[in-house]
Amino acid sequence: MAKGLLVVISGFSGVGKGTVIQMVLDALPNLRFSVSCTTRAPRPGETDGVNYYFLSESEFEEKIAKGEFVEYTRTFTNYYGTLRSEIDGPVAAGVDILMELNVVGAANIKKLYPYCVTVFVCPPSYEALKARLVGRGTESEESLRRRLNEIEAESRSIPYYDYAVTNVVAKECADKIVGIINSEHLRTSRADDLDIFHPED
Amino acid sequence: MAKGLLVVISGFSGVGKGTVIQMVLDALPNLRFSVSCTTRAPRPGETDGVNYYFLSESEFEEKIAKGEFVEYTRTFTNYYGTLRSEIDGPVAAGVDILMELNVVGAANIKKLYPYCVTVFVCPPSYEALKARLVGRGTESEESLRRRLNEIEAESRSIPYYDYAVTNVVAKECADKIVGIINSEHLRTSRADDLDIFHPED
Numbered sequence: 001m002a003k004g005l006l007v008v009i010s011g012f013s014g015v016g017k018g019t020v021i022q023m024v025l026d027a028l029p030n031l032r033f034s035v036s037c038t039t040r041a042p043r044p045g046e047t048d049g050v051n052y053y054f055l056s057e058s059e060f061e062e063k064i065a066k067g068e069f070v071e072y073t074r075t076f077t078n079y080y081g082t083l084r085s086e087i088d089g090p091v092a093a094g095v096d097i098l099m100e101l102n103v104v105g106a107a108n109i110k111k112l113y114p115y116c117v118t119v120f121v122c123p124p125s126y127e128a129l130k131a132r133l134v135g136r137g138t139e140s141e142e143s144l145r146r147r148l149n150e151i152e153a154e155s156r157s158i159p160y161y162d163y164a165v166t167n168v169v170a171k172e173c174a175d176k177i178v179g180i181i182n183s184e185h186l187r188t189s190r191a192d193d194l195d196i197f198h199p200e201d
Numbered sequence: 202m203a204k205g206l207l208v209v210i211s212g213f214s215g216v217g218k219g220t221v222i223q224m225v226l227d228a229l230p231n232l233r234f235s236v237s238c239t240t241r242a243p244r245p246g247e248t249d250g251v252n253y254y255f256l257s258e259s260e261f262e263e264k265i266a267k268g269e270f271v272e273y274t275r276t277f278t279n280y281y282g283t284l285r286s287e288i289d290g291p292v293a294a295g296v297d298i299l300m301e302l303n304v305v306g307a308a309n310i311k312k313l314y315p316y317c318v319t320v321f322v323c324p325p326s327y328e329a330l331k332a333r334l335v336g337r338g339t340e341s342e343e344s345l346r347r348r349l350n351e352i353e354a355e356s357r358s359i360p361y362y363d364y365a366v367t368n369v370v371a372k373e374c375a376d377k378i379v380g381i382i383n384s385e386h387l388r389t390s391r392a393d394d395l396d397i398f399h400p401e402d
Contacts, residue, residue, distance in 0.1 A: 159389050164389050176384075183380050186365065188365050
């Protein structure tokens with residue numbers, strides 16, 4: 001049996017990744033969302049074990065010590081990490097895994113799993129994204145400036161992704177990602193030797 | 202403007218490539234079939250300038266001498282060649298080009314155009330293909346044996362193709378190839394620098 005696909009999705013804050021990812025998951029029954037760990041506080045509507053495993057700093061550091069993460073990153077204020085148990089077992093069993101990671105996490109995973117498929121979700125334009133962030137009205141001027149700087153910095157990583165898709169209409173963007181995942185399954189580099197006459201089984 | 206995609210399709214004789222290719226062309230308005238040159242005689246239903254440019258041996262050799270081919274191969278009895286004019290201009294103008302080539306021609310094109318996309322169309326099984334060839338009843342025993350040997354030999358090239366798709370139902374096989382072409386357009390490696398926020402335009 002062919003191994004599962006490891007799909008990494010990144011995108012700027014505010015680009016609408018969450019909606020797109022849910023649509024992709026709904027479209028592909030063999031695709032499972034890999035839940036990451038974080039020490040940041042849950043946002044309204046977020047559920048432990050669904051969006052993230054929300055851990056205390058000491059809990060997170062215990063898992064680091066035990067080698068439970070395939071990769072983790074530390075931002076200015078928080079840890080983010082990917083549990084080995086969320087990836088290796090399912091992928092070996094033929095399940096496709098979708099991970100949402102920032103550009104640092106995505107780069108870490110690409111080094112560890114060179115055959116993973118990385119997709120960056122882009123806004124229709126930088127101006128549209130800025131307008132969307134400003135329009136929310138929830139950001140302080142300082143916070144907005146920080147986000148825009150982050151977007152600028154993150155955009156330099158886009159060329160390292162395998163694919164870039166623009167999110168104009170969420171459903172169309174999701175369809176493109178579904179198409180990418182289906183096509184990647186047809187790559188001869190992912191077929192077992194015995195699959196030569198029916199490689200997508 | 203992004204360059205056009207160069208798509209190469211190969212597959213065993215009798216696998217139903219022709220039907221699949223026509224469906225792919227019908228689905229993608231920006232995809233144009235590249236007509237190859239050959240010195241073999243037209244088969245019933247084949248039209249000069251549509252299926253092939255049918256040339257005499259001396260006409261073919263004149264084009265070789267003039268450097269009009271990007272690649273050509275000589276089988277036991279015939280020449281097959283790809284005209285430079287069928288590829289370079291259209292691709293530069295942003296048109297996607299689809300070529301049907303045997304395994305030798307496909308390998309030649311992959312060397313010359315490393316970013317081309319190569320797809321091998323497989324039968325559901327070797328047995329199914331053999332049954333289909335036998336069932337036709339049009340082949341002498343000698344000819345059938347030669348075809349099966351050729352299939353055996355060609356199958357060794359499949360792992361060198363980017364993708365392998367199985368033709369069980371022609372429409373589904375065509376949909377997969379359409380999906381591959383659409384996804385390949387979303388690769389960051391094919392985007393222009395300026396396209397960074399809307400790479401598929």
